[in-house]
Amino acid sequence: MSRLAVRNAWSAFMICVAAACAGIAALLLAIIVLYVLSKGAGALRPTFFTQIPRPVGIPGGGVANAILGSAEIIALASIAAVPIGTAAGVYLALFGRGRVAASVRFLSDVLTGVPSIAIGVFAYALVVLPARQFSAVSASVALGIIMLPIIVRTTEEAVRLVPHTIREGALALGIPAWKATLLVTVPVARPGITTGVLLAIARVAGESAPLLFTAFGNPQWSVGLTHPIAALPLVIFQYAISPYKDWQQTAWGGALVLIALVFALNLAARVALRSRFAR
Amino acid sequence: MKQELRTDRLSAFYGAHCAIRDITMTFRPKSITALIGPSGCGKSTLLRCLNRMHEVIANTTVKGQVMLDGSNVYDSGIDTTSLRRRVGMVFQRPNPFPTMSISDNVLAGVRLAGDVSDRSTLAEIAERSLRRAALWDEVKDILNRPGTSLSGGQQQRLCIARALAIEPEVLLMDEPASSLDPISTMKIEDLMREIKTDFTIIIVTHNMQQAARVSDFTGFMLAGEAAPGELIEFDESSKIFTTPQDKRTEDYITGRFG
Numbered sequence: 001m002s003r004l005a006v007r008n009a010w011s012a013f014m015i016c017v018a019a020a021c022a023g024i025a026a027l028l029l030a031i032i033v034l035y036v037l038s039k040g041a042g043a044l045r046p047t048f049f050t051q052i053p054r055p056v057g058i059p060g061g062g063v064a065n066a067i068l069g070s071a072e073i074i075a076l077a078s079i080a081a082v083p084i085g086t087a088a089g090v091y092l093a094l095f096g097r098g099r100v101a102a103s104v105r106f107l108s109d110v111l112t113g114v115p116s117i118a119i120g121v122f123a124y125a126l127v128v129l130p131a132r133q134f135s136a137v138s139a140s141v142a143l144g145i146i147m148l149p150i151i152v153r154t155t156e157e158a159v160r161l162v163p164h165t166i167r168e169g170a171l172a173l174g175i176p177a178w179k180a181t182l183l184v185t186v187p188v189a190r191p192g193i194t195t196g197v198l199l200a201i202a203r204v205a206g207e208s209a210p211l212l213f214t215a216f217g218n219p220q221w222s223v224g225l226t227h228p229i230a231a232l233p234l235v236i237f238q239y240a241i242s243p244y245k246d247w248q249q250t251a252w253g254g255a256l257v258l259i260a261l262v263f264a265l266n267l268a269a270r271v272a273l274r275s276r277f278a279r
Numbered sequence: 280m281k282q283e284l285r286t287d288r289l290s291a292f293y294g295a296h297c298a299i300r301d302i303t304m305t306f307r308p309k310s311i312t313a314l315i316g317p318s319g320c321g322k323s324t325l326l327r328c329l330n331r332m333h334e335v336i337a338n339t340t341v342k343g344q345v346m347l348d349g350s351n352v353y354d355s356g357i358d359t360t361s362l363r364r365r366v367g368m369v370f371q372r373p374n375p376f377p378t379m380s381i382s383d384n385v386l387a388g389v390r391l392a393g394d395v396s397d398r399s400t401l402a403e404i405a406e407r408s409l410r411r412a413a414l415w416d417e418v419k420d421i422l423n424r425p426g427t428s429l430s431g432g433q434q435q436r437l438c439i440a441r442a443l444a445i446e447p448e449v450l451l452m453d454e455p456a457s458s459l460d461p462i463s464t465m466k467i468e469d470l471m472r473e474i475k476t477d478f479t480i481i482i483v484t485h486n487m488q489q490a491a492r493v494s495d496f497t498g499f500m501l502a503g504e505a506a507p508g509e510l511i512e513f514d515e516s517s518k519i520f521t522t523p524q525d526k527r528t529e530d531y532i533t534g535r536f537g
């Protein structure tokens with residue numbers, strides 16, 4: 001065989017290997033989704049979304065309190081993490097030259113790698129211990145800390161991609177620097193920033209470890225910030241390891257809801273990114 | 280207002296690297312001054328020093344003076360935003376704001392830098408600026424489309440309209456026609472002749488014919504191997520292009536180097 005033929009054969013072989021790997025990855029995902037769907041779809045009665053859990057053996061009941069609790073914790077975490085994270089990202093991208101910026105960048109990279117359970121312990125020491133109480137707010141602190149570095153780095157990347165000639169054009173019109181940043185540069189980067197925020201939310205939506213000793217879980221309706229609160233991942237954990245059939249099914253249902261949520265967030269992130277050059 | 284702009288022993292640096300040295304020249308109000316010279320001789324740098332856009336780049340410094348109506352624009356009391364409203368700029372490559380419509384682009388300056396918010400006034404300013412930039416007829420029905428949806432030549436005229444909308448006294452143009460076809464180029468040249476009754480225009484160009492065609496005065500700049508750019512000769516364009524005093528100017532405009 002000539003060299004070229006050998007190369008072409010090798011190339012074709014490697015393409016097959018790569019395609020097979022991609023196929024395996026996609027297949028695994030499909031199996032997980034289908035399995036959860038088959039196990040959990042039965043749990044998704046209307047009461048699943050409107051009622052709180054009932055005692056074992058009593059039919060009906062749902063995880064409405066956990067869905068609401070998760071929404072509350074995530075919303076609260078976002079309210080804190082999104083403004084801080086995007087502001088830090090814009091700062092790093094536009095003015096981040098000195099040593100302070102380098103350390104912020106390094107710290108947020110380290111923070112990305114810290115296991116989420118360690119961040120949970122941190123929030124426990126920071127909020128739960130002084131207050132002597134598990135609380136929604138402590139869970140939001142933990143999730144917010146996890147979201148922060150993701151938002152910072154994606155925002156920085158998105159703003160960095162905006163050509164500096166755009167900003168110069170604004171400055172040359174006599175537009176003050178802060179307005180040029182907020183009203184000209186950041187809007188151009190907004191699709192990328194939105195994507196980062198949505199991915200950060202998707203990331204923490206499924207976190208259970210940091211909630212174990214912060215939100216703690218709550219079988220009742222509870223929305224108080226300073227009280228233990230139910231959360232979807234916690235309910236899934238508790239119910240899945242319970243010996244009761246109907247609780248286990250509820251856990252599958254919860255898992256299905258979570259997967260759907262993460263899927264929706266990822267989809268939204270893609271749509272946001274695609275609208276980059278549309279108005 | 281006299282709108283007199285002049286530089287006095289102006290030098291500009293990127294870090295330790297000196298890009299232009301001791302440039303002293305006076306730009307005649309309500310006329311067109313062309314800056315010519317080989318690539319890298321510091322034309323853009325000089326232009327950007329005039330409205331203090333040079334300092335937007337990190338680690339840059341300026342020595343000497345730029346006098347606008349008798350006061351040094353580098354005085355500590357000078358506000359760069361109001362200076363840049365008086366000394367507008369059009370860049371070499373069109374840079375419309377991507378998230379803004381055509382009319383928002385034109386009005387960006389008056390909205391964000393000034394404080395005009397009255398709808399009918401804004402509409403008037405947009406139309407007047409676009410007419411002046413010879414773009415109105417092409418875009419009057421699509422004012423809400425994104426500025427980036429226009430062709431390159433239209434985008435450049437949009438950027439000119441954007442700069443005109445804030446009614447500067449001086450307009451700096453850095454090779455405004457370098458990426459344009461001959462027809463767009465001609466439109467921009469006509470436009471410059473038309474608006475020079477109101478503005479002082481300084482244009483950087485690599486196109487000798489263009490400089491000769493549109494400018495009243497021409498400055499020739501040159502940088503040595505490692506030496507910073509300097510102003511070699513500065514005179515009425517008719518003299519520069521017919522009877523240059525300096526051998527290097529003659530060599531350059533006759534195409535013997537650069």
Ligand SMILES: Nc1ncnc2c1ncn2[C@@H]1O[C@H](COP(=O)(O)OP(=O)(O)OP(=O)(O)O)[C@@H](O)[C@H]1O
Nearest residue numbers: 293296298316317318319320321322323324325336
């Ligand atoms: N951002 C920068 N950082 C460092 N040096 C720069 C920068 N911009 C320009 N210079 C240097 O300054 C000198 C003058 O550059 P300038 O862009 O003013 O030249 P020019 O005459 O406009 O050239 P051209 O005709 O190619 O646009 C060059 O030696 C260049 O290397």
Ligand SMILES: [Mg+2]
Nearest residue numbers: 322323324453
């Ligand atoms: Mg240049």
